[in-house]
Amino acid sequence: MAAPTEQKVEYAGKPLPEVQIVTNRLLSAETTEKLLNALDVIPGIRQINMTGESLPKTINSGPGKGYANNHSERRVIVVGGREVELRYLVGAFYIELEVEDEEELEVRLDQIKAACNENIEHGYTMQVGRYSKYRPTLHDFRSA
């Protein structure tokens, strides 16, 4: 998960709608950056989580173990003026929306669709539901 640095998880405490966007192709860092910046200006987005395929910092097995991986897509991107360290080739977004009613939800979904259509070249699927937890569980209290 490419979480913004220095951010602690804050749960909404209630099951707000969550938009799941799964892209047909894995996105480059550049496209991810563009899409996030397009989403960043949409009001009512509480948080965005991303997932995809892991890009290790170093070669983690085999004879080349320990060499720097130097993957071109593992880098820092700037979203809304804030630096985000990308450690994944992103293939899915989970956007939590803080909306009052269905009408507002529809407006936000249209805005999200417009941002996606503009930035995701090879298509995506979008669903609205709840895909992650919205309140702390035992896992949040475990020691590191």
Next chain:
Amino acid sequence: MAYKRQFYPGESIPAKNRRNYMDPKHKLKVLRNVAMDDVIRIMGHRNPGEDYKSIHPPIEEGKEPDCPIRKLVEPIEGAKHGDRVRYIQFTDSVYFAPISPYQRAWMYLSRYRGVDTGTLSGRQIIEVRERDLERMAKEFIDNETFDPALTGIRGATVHGHACRLDEHGLMFDGWQRYVWDDSKKEVVYVKDQVAIPLDRRISVGKPASMADLKKRTTIFRADGVDMRDDKEVTEYGLRIHKLRTLGGYQPWKVKGE
């Protein structure tokens, strides 16, 4: 009674391709020409021009024990010279790669002598004496069973075959052994098969179009040719399933099947 060798049933495109790839009499199309030195660099077992390391004296020195099987079997070149056994491993994407690991095993065993091969979920390793391996590896990279975007040469951490492709249509590789050259529209290897950086970029050419790949693939897919649409292939699969089940459960019933 002399049997005519059969390879694979079916009339669909993937079935025909499976037959062609397995049949040693069928000449595979050569689509590119990657220099032998570059193949050696990608494999990373020795430097180009370096002598082959050996693990036993040449067979011609005559120190072999008296053995009827050794007299019967003609050794391959590498065995004659006492070469080490080295490997190359390919990963094939599930998105209509020209061949898939299991058919690679069929192809290797059907076409070559002196090889040891192993199939895993997304990859196929082949182990051979070094000088024979180099010759074979060049054939595998040059011929129609290889696609620059959907076939990966990966000695370790092959993860990617079942992942979505990236924006350029390349199979995912967390170690980025190969990159997309946007100016030439080609795939270029920048690391060897175990991800140790190469001292030069090695181009393996342009990826094939999806339309072309669908004609070349051995993969049955619901969004391509469904295996159930090929009657003979389905019957063959069901027959093996039936015989195996009976064989393990009520073996006396196999008689006459």
